[in-house]
Amino acid sequence: MNISDNCVVSIHYTLTDDDGRELDSSAGQSAFSYLHGARNIIPGLEQALTGKAPGDEMRVTVQPKDAYGEINPELVQQVPREAFAGIDDLQPGMQFRTGDDEQSLNVTVTEVNEDSVTIDANHPLAGLVLHFDVRIEAVREAGEEELAHGHVHS
Ligand code: ZN
Numbered sequence: 001m002n003i004s005d006n007c008v009v010s011i012h013y014t015l016t017d018d019d020g021r022e023l024d025s026s027a028g029q030s031a032f033s034y035l036h037g038a039r040n041i042i043p044g045l046e047q048a049l050t051g052k053a054p055g056d057e058m059r060v061t062v063q064p065k066d067a068y069g070e071i072n073p074e075l076v077q078q079v080p081r082e083a084f085a086g087i088d089d090l091q092p093g094m095q096f097r098t099g100d101d102e103q104s105l106n107v108t109v110t111e112v113n114e115d116s117v118t119i120d121a122n123h124p125l126a127g128l129v130l131h132f133d134v135r136i137e138a139v140r141e142a143g144e145e146e147l148a149h150g151h152v153h154s
Contacts (some may be wrong), residue, residue: 001141004036005037006142007037008141009033009036010138011026011031012031012137013026013133014026016130018128023130034152035146045060045067048060056135059132062132064126067128068128076110077120078119081115091109
């Protein structure tokens with residue numbers, strides 16, 4: 001069956017950036033499954049998979065606007081070093097969750113100075129052109145409960 005809305009699609013994929021650096025991969029794990037048409041995955045990849053069938057292999061290039069968006073400079077902030085009091089060895093690249101459960105943001109520390117810390121709440125993949133090497137492993141119709149929930153049940 002070909003991929004259309006309300007299918008459960010299983011894929012193996014490798015994600016690389018413009019420099020060929022591997023960012024993510026399903027290699028060595030079970031195939032990644034998602035509900036097609038429910039925005040479980042980035043729009044650019046979902047669109048490229050529409051109509052494909054098990055066994056198909058493809059390379060998809062997705063621009064930031066169809067992936068994790070452009071970098072928003074307003075999401076880069078300087079906060080006082082005291083905001084991280086109690087955290088020894090604060091380093092660029094460390095990630096934290098801020099805010100309460102409903103409005104939490106993942107932030108990445110990008111710079112650590114004596115008195116201030118720069119944090120970036122952009123998605124780590126914002127602003128990047130993404131290249132996916134994808135192999136479609138399986139396609140099936142979603143169950144009623146999966147459709148109601150908007151995600152795959154294994
Ligand atoms: Zn569910």
